[in-house]
Amino acid sequence: MIRAGILGGESFAAGELIRLLINHPDVELSRVQSKLYDGRMITEVHQGMEGETYLRFTPDIDLTDLDVVFCCYPHGHSEQLLADREIPQGLKIIDLSRDFRIEEADNDFVYGLPELNRKRLVHGVERVANPGAFATAIELALLPLAKNLLLNSPIHVTAITGFSGSAVEKSSPDQLAWHRDNVSIYRPLNHQHLPEIRQTLTSLQSSFNSEILFIPMRGSFPRGMLITAYMDMPVSLEQLRNLYEEYYADHSFTFVLARRPDLKDVVNTNKCLIHLEKIDNRLLITAVIDNIIKGAAGQAVHNMNLIFGLHEKVGLDLKSSTI
Numbered sequence: 001m002i003r004a005g006i007l008g009g010e011s012f013a014a015g016e017l018i019r020l021l022i023n024h025p026d027v028e029l030s031r032v033q034s035k036l037y038d039g040r041m042i043t044e045v046h047q048g049m050e051g052e053t054y055l056r057f058t059p060d061i062d063l064t065d066l067d068v069v070f071c072c073y074p075h076g077h078s079e080q081l082l083a084d085r086e087i088p089q090g091l092k093i094i095d096l097s098r099d100f101r102i103e104e105a106d107n108d109f110v111y112g113l114p115e116l117n118r119k120r121l122v123h124g125v126e127r128v129a130n131p132g133a134f135a136t137a138i139e140l141a142l143l144p145l146a147k148n149l150l151l152n153s154p155i156h157v158t159a160i161t162g163f164s165g166s167a168v169e170k171s172s173p174d175q176l177a178w179h180r181d182n183v184s185i186y187r188p189l190n191h192q193h194l195p196e197i198r199q200t201l202t203s204l205q206s207s208f209n210s211e212i213l214f215i216p217m218r219g220s221f222p223r224g225m226l227i228t229a230y231m232d233m234p235v236s237l238e239q240l241r242n243l244y245e246e247y248y249a250d251h252s253f254t255f256v257l258a259r260r261p262d263l264k265d266v267v268n269t270n271k272c273l274i275h276l277e278k279i280d281n282r283l284l285i286t287a288v289i290d291n292i293i294k295g296a297a298g299q300a301v302h303n304m305n306l307i308f309g310l311h312e313k314v315g316l317d318l319k320s321s322t323i
Helices: 012-022 077-084 114-121 133-147 173-179 194-204 237-247 293-307
Strands: 002-007 027-033 068-071 092-095 127-129 155-161 212-218 225-232 254-257 272-279 282-289
Touching: 002 012, 012 027, 012 293, 068 077, 068 293, 092 293, 114 133, 114 194, 114 293, 127 293, 133 155, 133 194, 133 212, 133 225, 133 237, 133 272, 133 282, 133 293, 194 212, 237 254, 237 272, 282 293
Parallel strands: 002 027, 002 068, 068 092, 092 127, 155 212, 254 272
Antiparallel strands: 155 225, 225 282, 272 282
């Protein structure tokens, strides 16, 4: 059994991660850290797991008896953790913040987008930087184009995400009431995920230097993410579909559809669904994911499966909420 712990257990993503790990056949979740909720039952904070776990939050975690630790801290805290603590040799770290997503000389984390780096992840990796949710959806929408050197004009992206995506901690009733029946734009054209998106695309297409004009929005629904991207594209739709189907043929969670996907097709799953269409000489791409599963906790478990040599779908056969 893989002995797992979670640091920063109070967030939406941590709650999903707990749900996935306590039902994973090859994992024993033994510790969940949260100074904010120290001593409280996990089920008091992350409801719906009564009878499945009797764990309590702890103020700290002894890392020496773990095989893997998931860092669900806000951005900046994971980097400080590694600077302040002695990390046991052989401990696997999967970080869900953006602290280590940009490749640098002193950064030994591998960018954890399995559809890009699966070969690297299964060959002895100990540290993984989980991608951001917006980055995950946008990169999956564009990877086959980058691989085939087809990103040669400005890319216009509009995306809307559930309000769980912008919350470090679970929202209060007042915050939830504000999000309901509300839509807002935030960080347009300079979103924090743009550097990792550009890094990913240039890793496949070194000549890529086009603008990415990205407008992110926060929706009135709790979870899910829909992105649209369009750009000039001289290649035929049939050829493009073939490129996408070829790229994702041996990946377990990303699928190319003949119809436009809906959010409910993917909510509560680790899937990404992609649709392509040509309008005049432009390619329009639609992609949907669950922002806190495929965009966070589910992708983290996917990465764990890969680095421990498990089949990538173990613990991730999840059912969508279509009603």
